Amino acid sequence: MNFIKTIVAAGLVAxxxxxxxxxxxxGAGATxxxxxxxxxxxxxKKETGNGLxxxxxxxxxxxxxxxxxxxxxxxTDMPLKxxxxxxxxxxxWPMVMGAIVPVVNLEGVKAGEMVFDGETLAxxxxxxxxxxxxxxxxxxxxxxxxxxxxxxxVRRSDGSGTTxxxxxxxxxxxxxxxxxxxxxxxxxxxxxxxxxxxxxxSGNISQTKNxxxxxxxxxxxxxxxxxxxxxxxxxxxxxxxxxxxxxxxANADWSKAPGYYVILTDQPGDKSWPITAATFIxxxxxxxxxxxxxxxxxxxxxxxxNGAKAAExxxxxxxxxxxxxxxxxxxxxxxxS
Amino acid sequence: MAVxxxxxxxxxxxxxxxxxxxxxxxxxxxxxxTRLSAISVLLILGGIILSLIVGAFPAMKEYGFAFLWTQRWxxxxxxxxxxxxxxxxxxxxxSFIAMLIAIPVGLGIAIFLTELCPQWLRRPIGMAVxxxxxxxxxxxxxxxxxxxxxxxxxxxxxxxxxxxxxVPVLGAIFAGPPSYLSxxxxxxxxxxxxLPFITSISVDVFKTVPPVLKEAAYGVGCTTWxxxxxxxxxxTRVGIIGxxxxxxxxxxxxxxxxxxxxxxSFRISSSIFAPGTTISAAIxxxxxxxxxxxxxxxxxxxxxxxxxxxxxLASARLMLMxxxxxxxx
Numbered sequence: 155m156n157f158i159k160t161i162v163a164a165g166l167v168a169x170x171x172x173x174x175x176x177x178x179x180x181g182a183g184a185t186x187x188x189x190x191x192x193x194x195x196x197x198x199k200k201e202t203g204n205g206l207x208x209x210x211x212x213x214x215x216x217x218x219x220x221x222x223x224x225x226x227x228x229x230t231d232m233p234l235k236x237x238x239x240x241x242x243x244x245x246x247w248p249m250v251m252g253a254i255v256p257v258v259n260l261e262g263v264k265a266g267e268m269v270f271d272g273e274t275l276a277x278x279x280x281x282x283x284x285x286x287x288x289x290x291x292x293x294x295x296x297x298x299x300x301x302x303x304x305x306x307x308v309r310r311s312d313g314s315g316t317t318x319x320x321x322x323x324x325x326x327x328x329x330x331x332x333x334x335x336x337x338x339x340x341x342x343x344x345x346x347x348x349x350x351x352x353x354x355x356s357g358n359i360s361q362t363k364n365x366x367x368x369x370x371x372x373x374x375x376x377x378x379x380x381x382x383x384x385x386x387x388x389x390x391x392x393x394x395x396x397x398x399x400x401x402x403x404a405n406a407d408w409s410k411a412p413g414y415y416v417i418l419t420d421q422p423g424d425k426s427w428p429i430t431a432a433t434f435i436x437x438x439x440x441x442x443x444x445x446x447x448x449x450x451x452x453x454x455x456x457x458x459x460n461g462a463k464a465a466e467x468x469x470x471x472x473x474x475x476x477x478x479x480x481x482x483x484x485x486x487x488x489x490x491s
Numbered sequence: 492m493a494v495x496x497x498x499x500x501x502x503x504x505x506x507x508x509x510x511x512x513x514x515x516x517x518x519x520x521x522x523x524x525t526r527l528s529a530i531s532v533l534l535i536l537g538g539i540i541l542s543l544i545v546g547a548f549p550a551m552k553e554y555g556f557a558f559l560w561t562q563r564w565x566x567x568x569x570x571x572x573x574x575x576x577x578x579x580x581x582x583x584x585x586s587f588i589a590m591l592i593a594i595p596v597g598l599g600i601a602i603f604l605t606e607l608c609p610q611w612l613r614r615p616i617g618m619a620v621x622x623x624x625x626x627x628x629x630x631x632x633x634x635x636x637x638x639x640x641x642x643x644x645x646x647x648x649x650x651x652x653x654x655x656x657x658v659p660v661l662g663a664i665f666a667g668p669p670s671y672l673s674x675x676x677x678x679x680x681x682x683x684x685x686l687p688f689i690t691s692i693s694v695d696v697f698k699t700v701p702p703v704l705k706e707a708a709y710g711v712g713c714t715t716w717x718x719x720x721x722x723x724x725x726x727t728r729v730g731i732i733g734x735x736x737x738x739x740x741x742x743x744x745x746x747x748x749x750x751x752x753x754x755x756s757f758r759i760s761s762s763i764f765a766p767g768t769t770i771s772a773a774i775x776x777x778x779x780x781x782x783x784x785x786x787x788x789x790x791x792x793x794x795x796x797x798x799x800x801x802x803x804l805a806s807a808r809l810m811l812m813x814x815x816x817x818x819x820x
Contacts, residue, residue, distance in 0.1 A: 211779060212779035212780045213780060214779060214780035214781060214782055215779050215780070217782075218782070304668050306668075306670065311750070311754075311755030311772075311776045312776045312777065312779070312780070313776070313777045313778075313779060313780025313781060314780060321567070335565075335567070336565075336567045336568060336569075337567060338566060338567025339567075339780040339781075340566050340567065340776075340777045340780060340781070340785070341565070341566065341567040342563065342564055342565035342566070342567065342568065342572075342757070343756065343757075346756070346766075347670060347672045347754035347755070347756060347766040348672075348754055348755030348756060348766070348768075348776070349672070349755075350750060350751065350755075350776065354751075357636065357637075358672070361637070361640070361641055361671070362644075362670075362671065
């Protein structure tokens with residue numbers, strides 16, 4: 155009989171723990187916002203006692219998981235188009251922003267000293283510019299001593315939202331890139347070595363002389379990589395700063411985009427950083443588990459209200475207030491409780 | 492247990508027939524349990540192949556046999572253009588170079604350990620080899636990335652490029668510019684990773700050589716080299732090839748370490764100092780963010796690796812059979 159008692163007790167314990175877990179929100183998707191989501195989740199748990207379980211499995215995985223309804227929310231760096239959202243009954247909004255910066259490893263060159271424009275960057279990644287002392291690079295950087303060495307091109311090997319935004323930018327600024335390579339989480343790279351993750355690219359750049367790559371700004375800053383300035387759509391040279399990233403977001407026209415389908419690359423505005431990117435949340439409008447869904451909205455509302463400082467500390471860019479207000483409206487209009 | 496208690500419960504005269512049938516039942520049960528275990532392997536294997544075929548079907552329909560000799564890999568094109576030539580080439584080349592290095596070194600270590608090594612050095616070397624097998628592959632990848640790669644790119648590759656510059660064929664194989672993420676770096680790491688498979692199996696089979704054979708050979712005045720060449724290796728050939736096959740299987744399928752250091756480029760380059768990719772590295776890199784035809788193409792790559800490994804191992808078997816036949820006559 156003792157045995158049966160033990161089983162019953164174990165069952166009860168299991169039941170109560172599942173009940174406790176049921177209050178937790180589950181999410182899965184993009185790796186890029188993982189640090190900030192986990193930081194927010196931590197602070198949120200301390201404040202409210204409600205936990206959030208976020209698995210960074212990649213944007214594609216996030217989209218698949220929310221479509222399969224195995225998670226409360228999905229996260230993606232590559233927003234879904236309005237038709238797709240409609241088809242799956244999903245609501246979508248941007249949660250936080252980041253930026254992508256070109257990084258170089260050149261002897262004697264310091265962070266922020268070099269300038270690139272989109273076309274030169276595209277030509278380097280197309281393999282049309284192969285030497286550092288190419289006329290196009292020289293023209294943009296008359297005061298930098300450029301060696302006559304081959305450029306080692308570094309890019310991501312894993313499918314990633316970072317790559318999507320970077321190739322999306324190159325497609326916008328170079329017709330050649332658009333027709334030959336195009337945009338996507340994984341593309342047919344004409345040249346270069348592939349490294350895994352932002353950390354892989356950072357590691358590669360810091361170890362390889364005469365190399366160029368692209369990483370999330372946070373990685374460039376934390377690993378003290380030599381990032382460069384960029385010439386933006388307005389023809390102005392801009393430094394990668396929070397103001398420049400926010401300018402790109404503010405200049406984007408969110409109100410007219412169904413499902414907030416705005417890709418922040420190459421936005422107008424004198425101050426806009428050209429390769430800025432938002433990361434998005436996906437949720438079912440009419441979720442099976444409405445309690446969890448409401449719980450998730452509560453968390454996102456809390457994050458918009460209280461999470462800006464934490465985001466900035468991790469070099470993310472919070473969404474501008476005007477956009478947040480609009481997102482609040484979307485929630486009350488679209489998410490059924 | 493059940494069988495025994497049946498026999499004991501049966502009071503009265505000892506019932507021989509009943510006891511025998513109980514034993515027989517036990518025997519039959521045992522037979523079926525083992526048989527089912529054996530068959531389950533086939534079922535699992537069949538299930539894997541089947542699910543790979545189902546997953547790969549859209550890509551098979553789209554690309555057909557051209558998948559095998561198309562070099563382009565453009566998942567973002569519309570529609571995607573996918574070909575397996577680049578990853579297949581990388582898989583075969585890295586495995587080939589790895590085996591080229593690992594077989595002689597592995598056998599060398601095994602021969603030294605069993606025939607020449609002083610007793611006190613045997614355990615440290617043996618343990619070091621076994622430890623090599625225990626290191627997680629990601630550690631090899633990181634070591635290749637941070638230590639071996641820079642050394643190769645800054646020292647070894649420029650040297651080789653200079654030596655073979657202008658030599659036909661070899662000049663193209665060892666062409667620049669040096670890069671520390673390369674087919675060669677991956678092959679070298681693979682060689683180290685498969686070394687323990689070759690070495691420990693060889694050591695084990697070398698120990699099975701009857702001492703009397705070796706003593707007889709020494710007795711007629713053979714040198715150690717002659718004993719190894721004419722007695723030990725012929726006697727243990729089957730076992731050595733078994734170890735080599737196991738190592739080759741690992742080299743063909745190794746993923747994590749290779750993904751880290753091969754450079755993940757789908758382009759085929761004649762130089763082994765250029766970045767490349769393997770089938771497993773390609774799948775590991777792109778699977779998470781893939782969908783539709785792209786994902787199906789990756790699954791087809793997986794199926795291809797399955798078939799490739801099967802053919803390589805089957806041809807090794809065949810070679811072995813032929814060798815045995817030759818030795819028999």
